[in-house]
Amino acid sequence: MDMLVVNYASRExxxxxxxxxxxxxxxxxxxxxxxxVGDIYLGTxxxxxxxxxxxxxxxxxxxxxxxxRDKLASYICSEEDxxxxxxxxxxxxxxxxxxxxxxxxxxxxxxxxxxxxxxxxFSGESLIYMPNGRYVAVSKKIEDSxxxxxxxxxxxxxxxxxxxxxxxxxxxxxKENELIDELEKLRLEYRALLREAETxxxxxxxxxxxSFIKEIIEEAKKMADxxxxxxxxxxxxxxxxxxxxxxxxxxGKENIFSAFNAEAEIDxxxxxxxxxxxxxxxxxxxxxxxxxxxxxxxxFAGKHDRRDTVLKTNEMAAEEAARQIRLRDIGxxxxxxxxxxxxxSDRKHILxxxxxxxxxxxxxTNLVGFSxxxxxxxxxxxxxxAISESLTERxxxxxxxxxxxxxxxxxxxxxxxxxxHRGNDHEAVLIETTQDTAAVFSGENDDHKKRIEDSxxxxxxxxxxxxxxxxxxxxxxxxxxELG
Numbered sequence: 358m359d360m361l362v363v364n365y366a367s368r369e370x371x372x373x374x375x376x377x378x379x380x381x382x383x384x385x386x387x388x389x390x391x392x393x394v395g396d397i398y399l400g401t402x403x404x405x406x407x408x409x410x411x412x413x414x415x416x417x418x419x420x421x422x423x424x425x426r427d428k429l430a431s432y433i434c435s436e437e438d439x440x441x442x443x444x445x446x447x448x449x450x451x452x453x454x455x456x457x458x459x460x461x462x463x464x465x466x467x468x469x470x471x472x473x474x475x476x477x478x479f480s481g482e483s484l485i486y487m488p489n490g491r492y493v494a495v496s497k498k499i500e501d502s503x504x505x506x507x508x509x510x511x512x513x514x515x516x517x518x519x520x521x522x523x524x525x526x527x528x529x530x531x532k533e534n535e536l537i538d539e540l541e542k543l544r545l546e547y548r549a550l551l552r553e554a555e556t557x558x559x560x561x562x563x564x565x566x567x568s569f570i571k572e573i574i575e576e577a578k579k580m581a582d583x584x585x586x587x588x589x590x591x592x593x594x595x596x597x598x599x600x601x602x603x604x605x606x607x608x609g610k611e612n613i614f615s616a617f618n619a620e621a622e623i624d625x626x627x628x629x630x631x632x633x634x635x636x637x638x639x640x641x642x643x644x645x646x647x648x649x650x651x652x653x654x655x656x657f658a659g660k661h662d663r664r665d666t667v668l669k670t671n672e673m674a675a676e677e678a679a680r681q682i683r684l685r686d687i688g689x690x691x692x693x694x695x696x697x698x699x700x701x702s703d704r705k706h707i708l709x710x711x712x713x714x715x716x717x718x719x720x721x722t723n724l725v726g727f728s729x730x731x732x733x734x735x736x737x738x739x740x741x742x743a744i745s746e747s748l749t750e751r752x753x754x755x756x757x758x759x760x761x762x763x764x765x766x767x768x769x770x771x772x773x774x775x776x777x778h779r780g781n782d783h784e785a786v787l788i789e790t791t792q793d794t795a796a797v798f799s800g801e802n803d804d805h806k807k808r809i810e811d812s813x814x815x816x817x818x819x820x821x822x823x824x825x826x827x828x829x830x831x832x833x834x835x836x837x838x839e840l841g
Contacts, residue, residue, distance in 0.1 A: 359583030361602075362617045363573060366588045370569050373619040374576055380622045381717070382576060383684045383744065386569045390747040393461040393471060394740050395480075395566030398422075399554045400473070402455045407446045413470070414459055417561035420470035424459060426450060428474040430489035434519050458554060458563070464741045467645050476521070477550075479543045480571075483528040483536060486543035490521015498526040515540060527578075574599045575719070588613045626684050626744050633677055637670045641681070643745055647690035650678050654696060664700070671695045671707050679714030688720070688739020692732050708733070754825035761826035764793035771798055771829045775813055783834035785816035785841070790829035795819045 363372040374382040386392070400414040403421050413421040426432055426447035435442055435450070451457070463472035479486045493512035495505040511533060512522040528536060553563045570592075577585060577600045584603045587593050593604050607613045614620045625631065631639045632655075640651040652674040654666065678693055698704050704727050711733065715722045718737070725734035751757040771788065778786065790798075799806040810817055818840050820832065833840060 359580040360617070361573070361577060361580065361583070361585040362613060362619055363585065363587040363589075363592065364613050365592045366613075371614065371623075372569075372573055372576070373614065373617075373622065374580075375617070375619065378618070380619065380684060381680075383619075383622055383626060384569075384572055384576075384686075385623070385744060385747055387747055390742055392568050392741040393418075393464055395461065395478075395568055395571075396562055397458060397460045397477060397550065397564035398473075398562050399557050399560055400457050400459045401560050402451055402453050402457060405448055405451060405453055407448050410447045412447060412451055414457065414473055415560050416459065416471075416473075417559060418465075418471075420465050422459060422461070422471045422473035423469075424457075424473040424475060428462075428476055430475045430477075433476060433491055434489055458550075463739065466739070466742060466746070477547070479546050481539045481543050483525050483531050484539050484543065485523035485525065486540060486547070487521035487523075488544075488547050489519050490523075491519055492521050493524075494522075495524045496526040496528075499524075499529050504529065511536075570595060577602055586613065586617065622684070623744075623748075626681075627748060631677065631681060633670070633673045635670065635673060637673065639674060639678060639681070641685070643685075643687065643743065647692060648687050650681075650691065650693045652678075652693070652695045664703070667696045667698060668703055668706070671698065671703075672710055675707050675710040676714050679711060679718070682737060683718050683720075685744045686741065687743050688737050688741075691735050691737060693735070694732050697731050704731070711735075764791070764797045764827040767791075767794045767827040767829055768797040772809065774831065775809060775815070775817070778815065778834075779813035781813070781815055781834060783815065783836070785818055785837045785839075786834050787818050787820060787832045787840040788829055789820045789822050789832050791824050791827050792821050794827045794829055795821060 358377065360375040361372060362375065364370065368388055370386040372384050373380055398416040400416040400422065402412050403415040404413045406412060410426040412424045412426075414424050415421050429447070429450050431450040432442065432447075437445075457475060458477055459473040459475055460477050461471045462474045465471045476487055476490055478490075479488075493509050493516065495508045495512075497505075499505050499508070508524045508528060512524060515537060516522050522540070524536075550564055557563065573585075573596065577596070580602060582602075584605055585596060585600070586605045586607050587596065588607045590606060593606050596604055607616065609616055612620070614623075629641055631641065633639070637655045638653055640653065642649045642651070652671060654670050674693075674695060681687075682691065695707060698707070708724065708726065712724055715724070715735075720740070721738040723736045725736070727733055752759075755761050767790075771790070771794070775786070806817055815834075816837050818837075
């Protein structure tokens with residue numbers, strides 16, 4: 358049975374899709390990390406980069422957005438032949454200081470600003486309307502090719518010259534006159550947006566998409582049966598207009614996620630190690646450039662030969678890796694280091710399992726295949742920060758590296774620096790440091806500390822401070838009485 362549990366009553370909004378009590382999707386929307394995908398801005402072109410065929414657009418946020426030439430309305434609507442247009446620089450279609458409407462395609466991540474498009478999209482129930490799209494497309498999920506062609510021809514009849522339309526899967530159950538009404542409604546939204554933009558003097562947001570409610574509705578469409586549980590009456594009334602599924606209003610004192618045993622899944626989505634049922638495990642290492650997933654047999658030894666053990670572990674790992682990629686919302690390049698398989702047929706078998714498991718993913722994925730080193734390469738479209746990016750921040754102690762210099766290393770550095778002060782006119786030196794660093798420096802029974810004191814002619818006085826990592830700081834030189 359499918360169950361959609363929605364936590365909407367607090368500032369951090371969340372929902373989880375449970376299928377037979379197993380989490381299929383986890384979505385978290387924090388105010389600080391709220392996705393900007395779909396938001397529309399009035400921007401000003403800050404810099405045109407002919408070498409990149411792109412421009413940086415100031416949109417009133419902390420970072421300028423990146424806009425490629427091929428995403429410009431002026432480029433798409435140009436009457437020139439495609440071959441002629443492609444040879445022309447972006448400078449032919451846009452200039453510095455120009456005001457332009459842009460829509461966020463991909464959220465900012467790290468030092469990279471958001472990726473923008475000048476081809477604005479307005480989403481309806483069955484249509485996506487693009488004022489400057491100039492093409493018609495039909496969802497490939499409509500399997501009947503004749504039906505797809507019929508909708509495509511209808512689109513060309515209904516749209517104006519520069520407009521673009523995308524027919525969603527739900528249009529299959531709609532009538533043409535209903536879609537005409539929906540199209541006109543989307544056109545009115547665009548005209549209202551233009552009027553809003555005209556009143557703005559500075560770059561800024563002119564439309565904010567509520568991606569959270571949209572995500573809930575899209576997830577509900579995937580559920581053939583089941584129910585939705587929400588903790589907010591207003592949200593319940595909104596969803597009743599968009600789905601035929603029964604909606605339950607939860608009013609208990611316990612948080613709705615805890616009540617439906619979904620809270621633990623958030624903790625699991627942040628853990629580096631994920632255990633499989635057979636005792637094997639996956640290790641996730643997420644970096645800005647890519648994500649690496651390492652498969653280990655762990656406690657699983659198998660009952661037969663090694664090949665059978667490896668294959669069974671890799672089968673389970675493939676299923677769980679695909680699921681975790683969805684839950685964690687990992688995007689970009691992904692490398693999966695399965696346990697080494699010598700037979701090509703085994704690698705082909707695992708690839709087929711991954712392909713089937715990734716069919717559940719609404720994000721576009723591309724399985725490149727196994728590299729010569731036996732590592733599975735794939736990509737997944739990234740439109741918003743991963744769960745780990747949204748819920749965590751860089752460690753202030755290790756600065757995100759996961760490691761710090763050891764007490765031994767810090768103690769040896771202190772020793773080298775003290776040697777530079779040998780022959781000093783002072784009697785003693787006060788050093789602020791951690792207990793572990795002082796212990797390593799001093800040695801057993803303070804023997805090493807005494808040797809250093811005799812060699813450099815200074816009495817060493819430690820002031821012990823607690824810290825998240827080993828450190829030292831030479832605070833002051835002076836007499837023993839003064840520093841002691």
